[in-house]
Amino acid sequence: MIDDIELARALHVLFVAHWIGGVAFVTLVALPLARSEGEAKAGWAMFEAIESRFAAQVRWSIPLAGLTGFWMTWRLGLWGLFAAPSFWWLDAMVFVWTLFMLIVFVVEPLAHKRLSALAARDPAGVLRRLFRAHIVLLTAGAVTILGAVAGAHGGFFQ
Numbered sequence: 147m148i149d150d151i152e153l154a155r156a157l158h159v160l161f162v163a164h165w166i167g168g169v170a171f172v173t174l175v176a177l178p179l180a181r182s183e184g185e186a187k188a189g190w191a192m193f194e195a196i197e198s199r200f201a202a203q204v205r206w207s208i209p210l211a212g213l214t215g216f217w218m219t220w221r222l223g224l225w226g227l228f229a230a231p232s233f234w235w236l237d238a239m240v241f242v243w244t245l246f247m248l249i250v251f252v253v254e255p256l257a258h259k260r261l262s263a264l265a266a267r268d269p270a271g272v273l274r275r276l277f278r279a280h281i282v283l284l285t286a287g288a289v290t291i292l293g294a295v296a297g298a299h300g301g302f303f304q
Contacts, residue, residue, distance in 0.1 A: 180192045
């Protein structure tokens with residue numbers, strides 16, 4: 147029988163895979179496709195359509211990833227590990243999670259109208275800046291995942 151920690155770990159990985167996998171898709175597929183569109187306004191419209199569908203989904207997976215991570219930390223009494231340098235990846239997970247929570251629930255809703263207005267004037271420029279920002283976010287997520295998986299299994303990142 148699966149216990150609550152095993153269930154939380156499995157769900158945590160599922161939610162993170164959905165969230166960061168979606169960021170990878172947007173960064174490496176949707177944005178380059180939108181940027182390669184002959185008409186920049188059509189590229190912006192394509193990106194907005196893709197991103198809005200993903201944003202609706204990730205509004206669930208990011209909070210649930212945080213909830214399952216908190217549950218495991220609380221149930222296993224791991225709070226003290228956050229102070230240990232060899233467990234830097236725990237802090238990185240909280241940092242990346244907090245960053246994405248702020249972006250998805252605060253920054254995007256507040257900046258959407260302004261970004262759309264900028265895109266109406268310079269869609270290619272907005273797509274270029276969004277691509278750069280997404281590269282940074284995807285890199286942060288990938289480094290964190292790499293460190294967490296290696297660190298949780300006694301790997302070379304400790």
